[in-house]
Every structure is written in C-alpha cells, then in structure tokens.
Amino acid sequence: MLGLDKRDTLLLIIVSVLAILGPFILNPFPSNSALAQFNAGYPDLMQRFVIFGILAIGFNILFGLTGYLSFGHAAFLGVGSYSAVWMFKLLSMNILPAIILAVVVAAVFSVVIGYISLRRSGIYFSILTLAFAQMSYNLAYSVLTPITNGETGLQVYTDDPQYLMGPNSSTVTNLFGLEMRTTHSLDLGGWEFHFNVGYYFCVVMLLLTFYLSVRIFRSPFGLMLKAIKTNQTRLNYTGINTRPYALTAFVISGAYAGLAGGLLAAMDPLAGPERMQWTASGEVVIMTILGGAGTLIGPVLGAGAIKYLENIFSKINENVLQDWFSFLPHDVQEVVVWIFARFTGEGWHLTLGLMFMLVIIFLPGGLVEGSQRIMRLVGIGKAKGKSSGQGEDDEHHPKATPHVAE
Amino acid sequence: MSIIKPTRRGLLKTGALAGAGLAMPTILRAAGYTNEPTGGTVTFGFNVPQTGPYAEEGKDELRAYQLAVEHLNGEGDGGALNTFSSKALKGNGVLGKKVAYVSGDTQTKSDAARASAKSMIEKDGAIMITGGSSSGVAVAVQGLCQEAGVIFMAGLTHSNDTTGKDKKANGFRHFFNAYMSGAALAPVLEKAYGKDRRAYHLTADYTWGWTQQESIQAATEAIGWKTVNNVLTPLATTDFSSYIAPVLNSGADVLILNHYGGNMVNSLTNAVQFGLRDKMVNGKQFEIVVPLYSELMAKGAGKNIEGVFGSTNWSWKLQDAGTKAFVQSFGTKYGFPPSNAAQTAYAQALLYADAAERAGTFNPCGIVEALEGDGSSLPDINSAANTGYLFDGLGNGPTLYRKPDHQCFKDVLVMKGKENPDNEYDALEIVEITPVKQVWYEPDNPMFAGGELGKCNPGSA
Numbered sequence: 001m002l003g004l005d006k007r008d009t010l011l012l013i014i015v016s017v018l019a020i021l022g023p024f025i026l027n028p029f030p031s032n033s034a035l036a037q038f039n040a041g042y043p044d045l046m047q048r049f050v051i052f053g054i055l056a057i058g059f060n061i062l063f064g065l066t067g068y069l070s071f072g073h074a075a076f077l078g079v080g081s082y083s084a085v086w087m088f089k090l091l092s093m094n095i096l097p098a099i100i101l102a103v104v105v106a107a108v109f110s111v112v113i114g115y116i117s118l119r120r121s122g123i124y125f126s127i128l129t130l131a132f133a134q135m136s137y138n139l140a141y142s143v144l145t146p147i148t149n150g151e152t153g154l155q156v157y158t159d160d161p162q163y164l165m166g167p168n169s170s171t172v173t174n175l176f177g178l179e180m181r182t183t184h185s186l187d188l189g190g191w192e193f194h195f196n197v198g199y200y201f202c203v204v205m206l207l208l209t210f211y212l213s214v215r216i217f218r219s220p221f222g223l224m225l226k227a228i229k230t231n232q233t234r235l236n237y238t239g240i241n242t243r244p245y246a247l248t249a250f251v252i253s254g255a256y257a258g259l260a261g262g263l264l265a266a267m268d269p270l271a272g273p274e275r276m277q278w279t280a281s282g283e284v285v286i287m288t289i290l291g292g293a294g295t296l297i298g299p300v301l302g303a304g305a306i307k308y309l310e311n312i313f314s315k316i317n318e319n320v321l322q323d324w325f326s327f328l329p330h331d332v333q334e335v336v337v338w339i340f341a342r343f344t345g346e347g348w349h350l351t352l353g354l355m356f357m358l359v360i361i362f363l364p365g366g367l368v369e370g371s372q373r374i375m376r377l378v379g380i381g382k383a384k385g386k387s388s389g390q391g392e393d394d395e396h397h398p399k400a401t402p403h404v405a406e
Numbered sequence: 407m408s409i410i411k412p413t414r415r416g417l418l419k420t421g422a423l424a425g426a427g428l429a430m431p432t433i434l435r436a437a438g439y440t441n442e443p444t445g446g447t448v449t450f451g452f453n454v455p456q457t458g459p460y461a462e463e464g465k466d467e468l469r470a471y472q473l474a475v476e477h478l479n480g481e482g483d484g485g486a487l488n489t490f491s492s493k494a495l496k497g498n499g500v501l502g503k504k505v506a507y508v509s510g511d512t513q514t515k516s517d518a519a520r521a522s523a524k525s526m527i528e529k530d531g532a533i534m535i536t537g538g539s540s541s542g543v544a545v546a547v548q549g550l551c552q553e554a555g556v557i558f559m560a561g562l563t564h565s566n567d568t569t570g571k572d573k574k575a576n577g578f579r580h581f582f583n584a585y586m587s588g589a590a591l592a593p594v595l596e597k598a599y600g601k602d603r604r605a606y607h608l609t610a611d612y613t614w615g616w617t618q619q620e621s622i623q624a625a626t627e628a629i630g631w632k633t634v635n636n637v638l639t640p641l642a643t644t645d646f647s648s649y650i651a652p653v654l655n656s657g658a659d660v661l662i663l664n665h666y667g668g669n670m671v672n673s674l675t676n677a678v679q680f681g682l683r684d685k686m687v688n689g690k691q692f693e694i695v696v697p698l699y700s701e702l703m704a705k706g707a708g709k710n711i712e713g714v715f716g717s718t719n720w721s722w723k724l725q726d727a728g729t730k731a732f733v734q735s736f737g738t739k740y741g742f743p744p745s746n747a748a749q750t751a752y753a754q755a756l757l758y759a760d761a762a763e764r765a766g767t768f769n770p771c772g773i774v775e776a777l778e779g780d781g782s783s784l785p786d787i788n789s790a791a792n793t794g795y796l797f798d799g800l801g802n803g804p805t806l807y808r809k810p811d812h813q814c815f816k817d818v819l820v821m822k823g824k825e826n827p828d829n830e831y832d833a834l835e836i837v838e839i840t841p842v843k844q845v846w847y848e849p850d851n852p853m854f855a856g857g858e859l860g861k862c863n864p865g866s867a
Contacts, residue, residue, distance in 0.1 A: 039529070042525065042528035042529040043528050044521065044524035044525055044528050045525065045528075045529075048521070138640075141611070141640055142611050142638060142640055145611075150611055150612050150613075151516075151542050151611060151612030151613075151640075151641050152516065152541075152542040152545060152546070152612050152613040153516040153517070153542065153546055155545070155546070155549055155572075157571070157572075157856075157857065158857070158858060158860060159856065159857070159858075172553055181553070181554075183528075194528070268520060268524070268550070270516065270517070270520060270546055270549070270550075272515065272516040272517045272546070274515045274516070274517050274518075275517060311521070311525060314511065315508075315510070315525070317509065346456060346457060346511065
C-alpha cells in the first residue's frame, strides 16, 4: 500500500491507530480515582507528544541514517516557531501560512548551518551545530529583540496588523475557521476523554511525516545515507561526493524541526527563546537515543517517554507523595516520601537520567529493542528487528560507526 | 507485532469503529464556562517558579497561597479574613465549595509556565490561575488565560506592560508597577542625593527591565538627573563584573540596578566588590539605587545593601491591622515573616475568592464584573479613571482595583537597606510611605498605552 511493503504498511497502520486512539490510550484511569494523576490524555500534552514525535522523527533522519549527531536542532524548532508567530501577527490566525513559512524558513536556515557544519564530521560537526544553536539562542534572547521580543517571548497582540483578518475572523489559531483549541469531552462512566481538533491536526501531520520518513528510509537515497554512516571514507575513495547527500538529510531534518516549531506555535501562539537553548537540543538527542536511534518508531516513543516524565512525573510533589504514603507510620512515611521526592517533582530529571543510563547500558537499541526482547521472551513472533528498519540480517552488514565515535 | 495480520475486512472494521467513536455525539459537560466546578470542591492553580533566578520568591508565594487556602476553608486563625473590609467570605470555602489547589513550576520561563498553566486548566480543571515571579511569565500566562477563559490573578509582576500594553480583561494585578516605583523613589532620591547627578543603568533584558528602566529614567530626569548610559544584561547572567567595570570610567556617580531576585543579589555584590560605593566621583559620594526591592533579595545581598534605596509593595513592618493579622498567621505557620511577594499572592487569592462570593458565580465574566467594582473610588484623586472596587484590610491600606486597566492603586513604600540589622529578616527599613495620590497615573499614560483590555472571556466547556 502507498508504495510500502507489507511490514512498513503494518507499522504505519499501528502508528495511525495508536495516534487516533490516543485520547483513550492516554487516559486509562477514571478521572476520580487516585491514579488519575498518571493520566496524560489532556489536549496540551497530547499535542506535545505528537509534535515532539515529529521533531524526533526528523532528527532521526539525520542521526539515525547518516550518524551525524546534531546538537543544534532546537534552533530550527525555534526559528519555525518565530516564523509562525510572525505570520499570525502579519496575516491572520490561520495556521496554514504559518506552518508553511515555518518549514521554509527552517529549511533555508538549515541549508546555511548545514553547509558550514558539514565541512567537518564527528565531534567537530556536533560542536559546530551546538555553537550555531547557542548563537541563535543569544540572538533571539537579546540582540534581535525587535524580531523576537527577547525573554518575554513573541506574542500576538490585538493591535498587530493582521492584514488578512476580516471582521468576523477567529482570534484564536484556526484552519480556515476550524479552531485548534476546540475540544469535545466525552464522559463514559468514570472516564473522561478529550478529543481536541489541534491534536488531530498534529496527528495528520505526524502520519504524513512518518510516511515520508519511511519512504526515505527505504529509498536509494536512504541507502546512500546509511552508507555514509557505515563508512564515509570508503564512499569518498570510490569517488562519491557524500556531502550533498548529508546536506540534503540535514535540510530535511531541519525542515521537520521547523514543522514541529510551527505546530507548537499553531497550538499556542507564543515563541520564546528558551526553545532554542542547548538543553532543548540535547533533549531531542536523548529522545532519539532513548527510543532507539535508526529505528522508525523509536524516536516517537522516546519523545513520548520524555514528555510524559516532564509533565506528569514533575507534578508529583511532596504533598501528593504524603497522600500516597499516609498509611505508613509517621516516621517511616517521612523517610519514604523524602526518598521518592528526589525522583519525582523537581527531581524528575534524575529519573530521566537513570532511565537513560539503564537504556544505554542494557538496551543500546533503545525502547524499541526493549519491546522486541520482551516479545521474543514471551514467544510472540520469532521476528527480530521487524520495526527497526535495520533489515533482517544485521550480522552480515558491516557495523555502523556513528561519526561521533571517530 | 507480527501476530497482527491485517486483512482488508479487519482494517475496514477498525476504521469504521474508530470513525464511529469519533463521530459519536459528544456529551458536553453542562457548563457555560471553562472548568465550571460541579463537585464539592473548586480548584485554584498556583503557578510559581520553583527553579530559576526567581525561585526564592516563588516558593514564598506558594507558602502564602497555601495559607490563603487554609483560611478560605476555615482552618487556621483566619488571618486577614478578619480584617478584610469585604465580609462576603465566611471561612466555609468559596460559594460553599471547599478550595483545593494544584501547583506547578514555571521555571521562570514563558514556555514552561504556559505548559504548566495549560495542564492545570486542561487536566486539573483549575478555575483560576495565579502566580508568576517574572513579568515575562506573567504576561505570557495572562495571554493564555484570556484565550482559555479563566481568570488570571497576577502574582509578583512589576512591569508596566502587565496592565499596560499587554493588559487583558481576564487578568488582574494587585502588585505595584515600575511607574509607581519611579514616582515614589524620585523625591526621596532628590532629597538624599541632590538634583545634579549622573546615572548609569544596568537593566535586566526583558519586559520588566525595559519598563522599569524607562520609568526610573523618566522620574530621575524629571528631578534634573542626567542619564549616562543604559546597558541591558541577559536574565540568566550570574557574573556582572564585565558590566560593572565600564561604570567606573563613565563619569557616572549613581548606579541604578534594574535587576531583581538572584540577578540583583549578584550585580550588587559585584558592584560593592569593585569598591564603587567607596568612590568619589564629580566631587560626590558614589551611590547605588535598586528600584525594586524584596526582603528575600535583601537577605541574599547581606551587608551590601546597607544604605541602598529601593521601593516595595508592602512590608511586614507596617502597623495596620491587615498586615498584623497576615504576618501573625504566616509567622505562626512557617516561623519567619512573609516577603512582599507572599503578601501580594495571599491578597490575590483572597480577592479572587471574595469576588466569586460577591458575584455568586465562578464565571470569569461575573468575577471581572465584581472586581471592576461598583464605582467606588479613592478619595482626593480627581480623575474619570478613579473608579473600581475599593477595599481595605489586606495590608496596604485603602486600595482600589481600577476598572479601566485592572491595576491596584495603593500606597507605595520607599525602603532603605538598614545599617546593623537585628536579624536577617530585618535588613530593610521603611523610609517613607508614599501616598497613592503621588503614584497615580492615567490609563492613557504613554508608558501604559498601546493595549486594550478587550472583553472578558468565559471560555467554554
């Protein structure tokens, strides 16, 4: 179907079903129960899952296929957000021009950065992209304040020109009148599910980008990218100029990040410089590795895991913990709460760090490898690497050496 | 994954099922506005920085909010509810519903603050968001609340823009602002340092810093001071040495630090280390001014603030009944006096609850109407804009929530770093209580012009 083989079609269908049924899957607990704390099915977080999924998919096209580790992807995300908000300020609250401009500007920006950074590989490439991203952050933060509004963040004001805005136009982000924030809530017994227009718009985008990414992975172009990852020097010796390929991958990946940035702004019309900070770039790297670099679905899982930790785990403060452990004797309760509080609430970074270390040490293939192992363990399907995109017989291929390890 | 063998028929079935699920007529919650409380509780959202440069202020705000919730639910000693001029609140929750709360960390970043506020509104069903220890964050969250249809009771935000060009119908600010600081400080500075001074500004590079600098520059130039230079510093700066060094050679004899929180502690410490305060320039003693003070900053800066002038919204040393009641119950619960960030947070929570009680509804439009008041006004101020909701007994004396821009008007305190403080909470002394008349401005003042409130937005279910 759609030019995909059977296995990829299945993967695409699984992703579609998961995404479409997201509101159900993410709200497994009745809203009045104590476990409702762990529900993640509210529009803002669901949108973030999908948007950062797109970002990670794009990052994976560069890192997973060519092995070039970019530490500056947040810059493209930020540029996308700023472009989108400017479209809201100048034209109207319709998200279509905003998203198109976000992608275009991010792509152009990544041509410039990629052209310079790709002259080096390995750690030097990473450092160069990091430097560019940090430069963009500082520009957005203080130098270009007329364009970015500095630390305050770029927002839409009622006195902005908005040339395409009619008297009856919607004043919130919309797609030809369909407002992104519209949410239908469905009460089913004790459960409550939210169906948000913005979320489904993001899902459509996710599926399109996921499909595109599958096609790239399976194309001759994708094969060339994998060849770059495996042994770029050998490719160069055989007379192939690898740089145009790497640059193309870099630009595609930057455009994905721009799309994610544009979507973020489309869901919530504000752009702040912290989106471009190097910690944000690092987060993308962690998402991809956590989920499984080089696999198709891994980055989306990784993005989901991190956003879940960030938004749900960080909410479990000491008061909540005290509630949970109130059945224990007072002194024991204090100790238990103290220990747990290091890992939840503000301490969620610690949990993320531990999880990351465990994954790196025991599951180098990320969460995807984890799920494969579990499936093999319970004896479902002898298949391995079904969704990994690595092909069936990895052992006969030369080992890929990421450029960072050179 | 290979156990799933999709057939054409199976696929169609799943698709149809999913489609039917989506198309199902959704049962909307019977509500006319966002997050209408249906059970026995009503949820407030406390969105404060618990990490970042303003974390100390944020944590103090959170303490005050928790205290306010206790008092609203009739626990504790009732605090300032006993002195509040409005007697609508009875200590049995709000409109008969027990007050519950959720808290979030803004990280002093607009993005994180909005994400946190969104999750409170969408997940936890918060009817009102309050907090923020940075004007950038407050402006961002206020915009979000306006769109979402909930009330935003601004916490610690001092930028003119919050109730100036970024004002919103659903947003209210109890705290004073940069213009008021300038208006209160200038006469004191004139008396202490004379008319012929040359000022050098270091300014935090975001909305608050800009408007603070603009306000204090206008106020000091009005008394005859010259402005030598204004240098913008990024909010995340921790070492200000490179910004302080040029001050020495600029010919300036006053350094004005438009910094707050951890920023101010660091820049002031650097300035003192460079020996600025021991210098004589132009035949005058070199002086440092910090337009916006807080007890927490004073505590952090220690001995360095001795003799330095600044302004605050409130001080625990005031002697009115409202202040005493609040300081008493805060001190009993936490063991130390509240900062002025805590006081504004506490007042905002009570003011919201009171407005809901008076309006008889949590509908944002009802709240807005209640806070915009019955046309009462401050005495002695002759202005068409002098109308709104007048109250007393929360610690600042008679205070007006002004209708045209949702800004509170009340007396402003000019403070000075105390020589030989008795303890770390005693670092500031009150120099002057500037009467509200002196800090009054018209809503169309150029420093506040540009925005409009728009209409209250009750949102939808």
